Amino acid sequence: MLTSCIKTPKTVENVWPAEIERYWVGPQFLSIPQMDWKLDSGSLVCVNSGTNKGVVLLTKSIDHPLEGFEISFEGGFSGTRHNSTDKIGLLVGLKQPVHDSDDLSRGHFMGVTAGGQVKLLNKVSKTNVSLVNNQRLIFSIEGIALENGKLQLSLKVRSEKEDNQLDEEIVEIAPETVQGLVSFFVASKRVISGESAWFESLEITGEGVSTHPENAKGPILNIENTFQNDTLSMTVFLTPLLRDSSNRVVLQTRGEGEWTTIAKLPIPDNNVVTFTLDKRNGLFQSYRVYTHYIDCYGSIKYSYVTGEIDKEN
Numbered sequence: 001m002l003t004s005c006i007k008t009p010k011t012v013e014n015v016w017p018a019e020i021e022r023y024w025v026g027p028q029f030l031s032i033p034q035m036d037w038k039l040d041s042g043s044l045v046c047v048n049s050g051t052n053k054g055v056v057l058l059t060k061s062i063d064h065p066l067e068g069f070e071i072s073f074e075g076g077f078s079g080t081r082h083n084s085t086d087k088i089g090l091l092v093g094l095k096q097p098v099h100d101s102d103d104l105s106r107g108h109f110m111g112v113t114a115g116g117q118v119k120l121l122n123k124v125s126k127t128n129v130s131l132v133n134n135q136r137l138i139f140s141i142e143g144i145a146l147e148n149g150k151l152q153l154s155l156k157v158r159s160e161k162e163d164n165q166l167d168e169e170i171v172e173i174a175p176e177t178v179q180g181l182v183s184f185f186v187a188s189k190r191v192i193s194g195e196s197a198w199f200e201s202l203e204i205t206g207e208g209v210s211t212h213p214e215n216a217k218g219p220i221l222n223i224e225n226t227f228q229n230d231t232l233s234m235t236v237f238l239t240p241l242l243r244d245s246s247n248r249v250v251l252q253t254r255g256e257g258e259w260t261t262i263a264k265l266p267i268p269d270n271n272v273v274t275f276t277l278d279k280r281n282g283l284f285q286s287y288r289v290y291t292h293y294i295d296c297y298g299s300i301k302y303s304y305v306t307g308e309i310d311k312e313n
Contacts, residue, residue, distance in 0.1 A: 016042050016044070017042065021039060022039055023037065024218060024240050028216050029055050030055070030217065032056065032098075032100060032101055032183075036053050044200065045195050045197070046186045047195055048194070049188035049194070049196035049197075050188055050191040052101035052104045054091060057183065058215040059212050059215050060209055061181050061212060062143070062182070062208055063179065063208065064208040064210075066149075066175050067206070068145065068206045069143045069206035071139075071140075071204045072138070072201070072203045073090065073199060075136075075199040078194075078197055078198055079196065082196070084113060085113055085114070086186075086196075087109070087113045087119065088199075089119070089139065089185055090109075090110055090184060092107060092177075092178040093106075093177055094182065104183065108178065109185060112157055112166075118166060118167040119169075120155040121153070127157075127166045127167050136161065139155070139157055143178060150175065151175040151177070153171050153173055154168060154171075218303065219238050219303050220236060220237070220238055220249075221238060222237045223305055230278060232277045233274055234275040234277065234289075235273070236272070236274070236275070236289055238273065239271065248267070248291065251287065253287050254285065254287075254288070255286075259288055286307075287306065289304070289306075290305070291303055
């Protein structure tokens with residue numbers, strides 16, 4: 001359980017500008033699998049159907065469910081090639097660390113099926129409304145403490161197309177059931193290439209929710225340094241970004257003064273950049289690697305990773 005936390009303000013987690021198109025969602029999210037999700041026209045899109053696909057919110061979690069929380073988001077099925085049991089929605093109660101689809105399978109689902117069912121954990125109801133054909137669905141989830149020490153969890157689903165509430169489900173559960181991270185979730189019986197679902201406007205608030213900015217990741221994932229004779233190879237691993245003529249990975253070094261840029265390289269298709277440096281040039285000291293990305297408000301942000309190179313290596 002994370003111990004460093006800040007009570008969350010009321011903010012929308014993902015308002016992506018329409019002009020952003022890339023496979024990396026942003027530093028506050030983890031896509032599983034990474035290349036099955038992309039940002040496109042202001043939405044988070046699942047581009048390949050199959051089992052247990054999710055996008056986990058890393059920087060907020062429901063740490064104290066009995067203090068109350070509210071979650072809202074929008075989403076829908078893309079295309080028409082859906083089995084009636086295919087589902088989209090949210091997972092709650094994910095425990096750190098979350099790495100792959102097996103970790104997602106331990107979460108608790110709340111959402112809808114393509115055949116019109118509304119599911120809240122183990123409770124299922126039928127709406128008799130087909131939810132395919134790109135309907136925009138609006139989801140509202142609320143957790144309220146009960147006097148018996150349990151949590152009342154409710155899910156409301158409204159269709160913008162139908163202009164009415166499809167259903168509301170309420171369950172009474174142990175609070176630890178929802179304690180942890182949340183994730184967008186898509187599951188399909190068939191594996192078909194092409195868009196299968198989309199999401200927008202995740203908002204998670206309440207006294208029971210905490211923020212964890214230290215959990216943000218990327219776009220620089222890792223840096224590995226290897227030596228051979230007098231040559232250093234510095235390999236920078238990045239998340240999949242939209243490659244354009246302006247984006248570079250920049251390497252800087254510093255002795256006792258300011259940072260000095262010594263190399264800039266474009267981001268190749270494999271998202272791995274390697275700097276090759278001569279040890280004899282005296283640059284083996286503190287280093288900083290950075291690149292830029294567009295955040296959820298359309299602003300340019302810079303991601304920095306700093307480190308030290310062992311001069312005696």
